[in-house]
Amino acid sequence: MIPADAGELVTTHDIAEKYKAPEKTVMYWTALPGFPEAWPSGPGRTLVRDAMLVDKWLKENLPVHWARGQDSDNPHGLPSGRPEDLVTLSDICAWEGKALGRTEPVPEVTLRSYMSKKPPKMPGPDRVPGDGKEPEVTGRRWFRKTAYEFVNRPRRMRRQKPVETAATEQTPAADRTPPVPLSLPRPGNLGIREIATMFGVSGPTARDWTRVDDFPAAGDDGYDPAKVVEWVRVNRKRSWTAAQRRAGLTGRAWPSVQATDSSAKAPEPQAEAPPTGKTASRGWQEALTVTKISERYGVPLSTIRRWTKTKEKREGRTVLRAAFPAPLDNDSAEVVFPPGDVDNWVRQNRPHVWAAYTGSGPVLVNPLPEGDPLDLLDSQDFAELLGMTTRGEPLLRSTIAAYHGRGQIPFADRTSGDGKKPEVFSDHWYRRTVERFILSRRGSGWFSEKT
Known part of the structure; x- marks a missing residue:
C-alpha cells in the first residue's frame, strides 16, 4: 500500500545512486532506527520509499551522505561571503x-x-x-x-552500530511499534498449509522452508507455531514484514474464522425457520431448480452450476468446506433442490450473496481496516483486503490479476506510466474503490468493458 500523502517514490537503487553510496550501504541504513518505512510496489513487489522522508532522515542522521545528494556547492548552508575573506x-x-x-x-x-x-x-x-x-x-x-x-570535501563516514531490535527488521517505520501477534489458522501445531496461510506464501514455498537445515523440527502433530514464527522473523524478513503488515491492518491481528478445535466434531447442519417478508414471498416451500436458484439469488447460472458441484472438504474432524445440498428424489427429469437446505448453505458459505438476497447489507468476516480513501493498493493489497474481509484469509495475487483481466473487479485507478504522482510501477486502486467493491459485491463481477 502506498499512502495517500506519499510524494516521489524511490527504490534502494535510486537512493544509492543519488547519495553516491553502495547499495549494500543503503540496505544497512534501512536497518537503522527510524529509517522511513518501505512499501512494496510494481510487478516484483520492489520496496519503495518516500524520497522526501529519506532525504530528511539522512540530513538528521547521516549529514555527510546527505550532502552528497544535494545539487549545491554549499549543501550545509555555510555563511556567504567573498572567497578571499x-x-x-x-x-x-x-x-x-x-x-x-x-x-x-x-x-x-x-x-x-x-x-x-x-x-x-x-x-x-x-x-x-x-x-x-x-x-x-x-x-x-x-x-x-x-x-x-x-x-565540503568528499568524506568517508564510519558505520554506525544499529540497536539490537533494528538488526532484525527490514523496513522499520519512524514510529516503531511492537510486533503484532499473528493469528493462527487454527489452534495447535501447524502443517505446511497453515504456514503458507499465516505468511501469505504458496504451498511449495512453505514446503521448501521446512527443508532448510535450521527450520524447526516437526513433532508428531506438526510444527510448533512459536518456533516457526521466530524462524521466519529471522530468516525470511520479507515474509515476516508482509505478515506483520497484514496483521496490523486494523491495529490488531485478524481473527481466525476457522479457529475451531480440531478435536471437535463436525457441526451438524441446523434447520432454519422459514423467513418472513421478502424471503417468504420468493417461494420458500417450492423445490428449486438450478435456474430458479440463479433467479432467487441474482447470481449467474454458471456460478450456480459450480455451487452444485461443491464437495465437502475435511481436515481431521473439522469441516473446511461444506458440500452443496443433495438434490431431491422426484419423478421430474429436472434436478431440484430443497429450498431450506439451499438457503442454509448460501447463508453459511456465501454470506455476501445471502446479504444481498435478504437485503440485510454486506456481511464481512472481518471489518474493513481504517485508512485514507486515497491510499493506493496494489494487487497484493487488494487480494489481502478482499480475502481477509470475506474469507478470513488472503487471496492469491494471481486471483486478483485473473479477476482484473476478466473485468470481475473495477479496473485499476492508477497504471504504470500514467504520468500521475506518485509514480506507480503496476496497477493500483484507491482504497475507496476497493472498499466500495467489497461492500457492493454479490457474486461474480458485472463490470463493463474498459473504454
Missing part, C-alpha cells in the same frame, strides 16, 4: 561540526592534527603573522574559499 581556525571548527551534524564545534586540536598528518588532511593557513602581505594578521588565517573546500 580571512577566517580563523575556530570558524572552521564550527563549520566542520555543522557538516558532521553536531551541535558543538569540532575541537581545534582535531583540526591541528589533520594538518600535521602526512600527507595532511587539512590545508595549512593561507596567511600567517609577519608574511608581509596586506592586511597584516596577528594569527593564522585561511581564505574562505580554502576553508569551504575543506568542509
